[in-house]
Structure formats: C-alpha cells, structure tokens
Amino acid sequence: MGKLILSQDNIAVSKAQPVDVREIYHVACSVGQSKKVATKGFLMDDYKSDPKFYQAKLLQDILELKYFYVARFKPNNKIIGFFIINTKEEWLKNNEGWMEEVYWSPKFDVSKTDDFIFVDKTAVYAPFTARGIGSVLFSVVIADAKKEGVSYLLSETIIGPEPNFASLSFGIKQNYKVVGMRYETYKVKDFATLVYHKEI
Ligand SMILES: CC(C)(COP(=O)(O)OP(=O)(O)OC[C@H]1O[C@@H](n2cnc3c(N)ncnc32)[C@H](O)[C@@H]1OP(=O)(O)O)[C@@H](O)C(=O)NCCC(=O)NCCS
16 A cells, blocks of 8 residues: 555644644654655654753744744654744844855845844654645744735755755755755764745
C-alpha cells in the first residue's frame, strides 16, 4: 500500500499556543538532532541536548512572533508539524546585518525585499514528512500573510557541508526562486545557504 498523503481535510492549522510547547518540542526533536541526515532533512539545532533551553526558546517564540503555526492531525488532535515565520522586523532584529551578508544575484531586484515574511524553521514529525503536511501549513501561512498585505517571502536552505534535500525539495515544490547565497558560522561550524524569494 502507498504512503498516506494528508490534505486539508485531515489536518488543522492554527496559531501555536503556550500550552503547545511540549508537543512542538517533540516534533523539533524528531528532525533536529546532532546527526544531520541530508536525505531526510534536518533543523540546525540538537533539541535533545538542552530540553529546558529549547522549550523556553519555543515558548518565547510562541509568545512573541506574529506567525507561529502548528498543524494537527484531526483524528487525534496531535501536533504533527510547525512553521516558525518571522516578519521582516522580527527577522532583522534577531539577524542584524543579514541583508548585507547575502550575495544577491545580480538579476534580483532587491527592492523586492521592502516587505517580506521570512520562513525561519519548518518541521514535520519525522515519520510523517513528504506527505503534504508542510504544504498545507505553507498555504495557510501564505494566505494569512497576504491578508496582512505582505507581498514577498524569503527563506534559506543549507547546501553545505550537508545539503538539506528535504528543504531543497520543498523549495522546488513551492516554486521558490534562488536569489542569493550566504555563508554563516553557527556554533563554530561553517555553513553555506541558498537564499530563496517568492512573490505571494
Ligand atoms: C521540510 C519539511 C518541513 C517539508 O514538509 P513536508 O510535509 O515534508 O512537505 P511536503 O510533503 O508538502 O513537500 C515536500 C516535497 O519534497 C519532496 N521530498 C523529497 N525528498 C524529501 C525528503 N527527504 N523529505 C521530505 N520531502 C521530500 C516530497 O516528495 C514533496 O514533493 P512532492 O509532493 O512533489 O512529492 C519537512 O520535510 C521536514 O520537517 N523536514 C525535516 C526538517 C527540515 O529539513 N526542515 C527544513 C529546514 S528549516
């Protein structure tokens, strides 16, 4: 039998609430581990290494960020995915100098970053990836941002040292356009990332 593909009918997307922290953390742990597997995708942090710290950080994000969404599997109401999105102000406040760090494509019109949302962390419970859950979350994020008058979306995917193939595939599915590159040192490790743009 083929893999069950989930759709809007059996997934409910809503804004994350403080009470959701433990379940969100559980999802984060499933894809954010010390071992990064390129084919499966990964979050940069190792969430199990410091449960208190990461749960506090997630709670802070739930309380502070405008766009933090969770997806629930309707039959049992369990959280199976989350998207942490930043407004332009939130992103640049926490990532000062980011605009200047990006090597923008000479073909990209940088005025198309006047107003954007930034897709920061996306995660689906590891056994359930590649079944459409991320796409359902994404469509709700886009619809809400559009209602608020936001025109553009930016995001990043790690391509080195280990490329994140799940994230690259998701970018292709969502028609993201590669508009730049960035090099970053995070916790003493060097990374190369693709910078994506999309008109929403
Ligand atoms: C990235 C992620 C949030 C996307 O959510 P998702 O529910 O898997 O997304 P979808 O199923 O809607 O779309 C993924 C597409 O990529 C394809 N894909 C290819 N390899 C994949 C892989 N290893 N994992 C997931 N999807 C993969 C899927 O088949 C699908 O395309 P298709 O529907 O045309 O076949 C999810 O895969 C995930 O949590 N990955 C681990 C964490 C991660 O890498 N996050 C991104 C970095 S912030």
